[in-house]
Amino acid sequence: MEFRVDPDTWFVFSILFVSGLGLFIVGFITIPYILRKKQIERLQFKFDRKSIRYDQLEMKISSRGKSQLEKNNQRLKSDLKVSLREILKRNRQELETLTFFSDFEKIYPNFTSSIQEKIPNITANEIKLCALLRMNLSAKEVSIVLNITPESVNKARYRLRKKIGLEAKDDLGLFILNV
Incomplete structure (x- = not known):
């Protein structure tokens, strides 16, 4: 028995075989591509979520730091006012005024440098006067200090x-308050 294949059948079989092979190759390429794309999207989502959490934590920490600095600043201002009252009550003592001006520098750290920047030829006594004027003291209180x-x-x-x-x-x- 001789086996013979009809050319039309052979052609249809060849077309089906090539089509199946093409689909297999396309599937072999596209399925990993789609899986990688989904994995990248998941990783990007995780990264975005982590960056949002990081930003929230950073904002929370900075707000805590700011509030802590504000509390410390208020405490230092009240301490400064108390030491100023003590200086005004007693006769002026050199050590107390030095303490007052060092506390003033802690509260307003850039005051001296910014005033020297605006007024380059300012003297040390004028800086002290500006510091006392920054505290809104009257001429009589400044004269006592x-x-x-x-x-x-x-x-x-x-x-x-x-x-x-x-x-x-x-x-x-x-002017001095705006320095």
Whole structure:
């Protein structure tokens, strides 16, 4: 018995075989591609979720730090006011005023550098005067702390205004608060 295949059948079989082989190759390439794409999407989602959590934790930590700094700043301000009251009650002692100015530097760390930046030829006594004016002290209170007369305080304020270049209508206290 001789086995003979019809050419039409052979052609259909060849087409089916090539099509099946093509589908197998396409499936062999696309299935891993789709799986990798889904895996990348999952990893990206996890990364986004972790970065959001990280940002939330960072904001929480920074807000805690800010609130802690604000509490410390308020405490230092109240301590500064207490030490200032003590200096004003007693006669001026050099050690207490040095403590006051060191506490002032802790509360306003950039005050001296920023005032020296705005007024390059300012003296140490004028910086002390500016610090006391920053605390909104009157001329009498400043005179007690610096152990000078209130008239001397007014003269020093006048000279400071001239050095800064403020006019009579400009407020020295407002200028110092904005430093």
